[in-house]
Amino acid sequence: MTLTTEQSAWFATSFGQLVANIERAVLGKTEVVQLVLTCLLSEGHMLLEDFPGTGKTSLARALAQSLQGKQSRIQFTPDLLPSDVTGVTIFDQRTERFEFHQGPIFANVVLADEINRASPKTQSALLEVMEESQVTVDGVSHQVGRPFMVIATQNPIEQAGTYRLPEAQLDRFLMKSSLGYPDHDDxxxxxxAPPARRGGIELDPIITTDAVASMVEMATQVHVDTAVLEYVARLVEATREANETVLGCSIRAGLALTRAARTWALAAGRSYVVPDDVKRLAQPVLAHRMVLDPEEEFRGTTAAGVLDRLLSTVPAPQERASA
Incomplete structure (x- = not known):
């Protein structure tokens, strides 16, 4: 099914309104806000790694408040149990039946604060729900609903009492980004600004979850030319062949990049993906999935630097792909 001009315009307008609403709470971070929304509308999850006080929690709250849906916040700690996240089955003596009590993961937008402070066992409880949007407890599967997004945060400088996210967990995040400190003017x-009450500014919801689901469906209909798909494949393959890496990106990363590029293109009012969409999203989608050679890391090599080199050497299609 081909998207109409009116549908593309509505998507771009709604996307812009969401960005503007969130920026009322998070000033001067337009690009990161756009990435988070792209993540949501691509049915992916976002990992925000940044220093304390840069607005990670405020961004997640602002996104959740902008939707007429349910939001929840999980503070990850070393003693947090998997059942504290997913929920638990309890025997009800009155009905003499086991009943499932939902955990905080059952929400449209879930803020997993300081995710690397939880034990690996608790972190692994998120693997199924982030991949399949369902939770299995005592052999029974429970759907978490749609839309569903996890925004996880972690602090890159406080490593005491933390557990590094394994590669399998990192691969479940569609994107990884950071907010950074605001510039002088911001x-x-x-x-x-007038002093805000404790908890930050409260935003009015501007879109329903049904409308978000419609936007998600529309994004899947964006056209991607074969030449652009070949470009994505070459980029992913190049990460595996690079001398600086011991583990490159899997085909899941290629699928994630293609899915995000579709949403990014439609947010710009286009019903087709161009190579620049892929280039813009390569860093947040691919970098965190790459494992560098320890000796290269010791020399100061970064995944972002490797990707910059690959983006400059892997040839992109010259002709603009159109539907």
Whole structure:
């Protein structure tokens, strides 16, 4: 099914309205907000790694408040149990039946705060739900609903009492990004704003979960030319062949990049993907999936640097792909 001009325009307008609403709470971070929304509308999950006080939690709350859906926040700690996340089956003596009590993972937007502070066992409880949007407890599967997105945060400097996310867990995140500190002008704007009440600014929801589901479905209909697909495949393959890596990106990464590029293109009002969409999203989608050779890391090599080199050497299609 081909998208109409009116559908593309509606998607782009709705996307822009969501960005503007979220930016009321998170100033000067348009690109990161766009990435988070692209993640949501691509049915993916976002990992935000940044220093304390940069607005990671505020961004997640602002996104959740912008949707007429359910939001939840899980503070990950070393003593957090898997059942504290997914829920638990309890025997009800009145009915003499086992009943499932949902955990906080049953929400449209879930903020997993400081995810690397939980034990590997608890982290692994997220693997199924992030991949399949369902939770299996005592052999019974429970759907978490749609839309569903996990926004996880972690602090890159406080490593005491943390558990590094394994590669299998990192691969479940569609994107990884950071907010960074605001520039001088945005800092002044933030400081000059009226004091907000504890918990930050409250936003009014501007879109329903049904409308979000429609946007998700529309994004899947964006055309991707064969030449662009071949470009994505060459990029993914190049990460495996690079001398600096011991583990490159899997085909799941290629699928994720293609899915995100479709959403990014439609947010720009286009019903087709161009190579620049792939280039723009390569860093947040691919970098965290690459494992560098320890000696290269010791020399200061970064996954972002390797990707920059690959993007400059892997030839992109010259002709603009169109539907």
């Amino acid at each position: 800092s002044v704007r933030i400081l000059s």
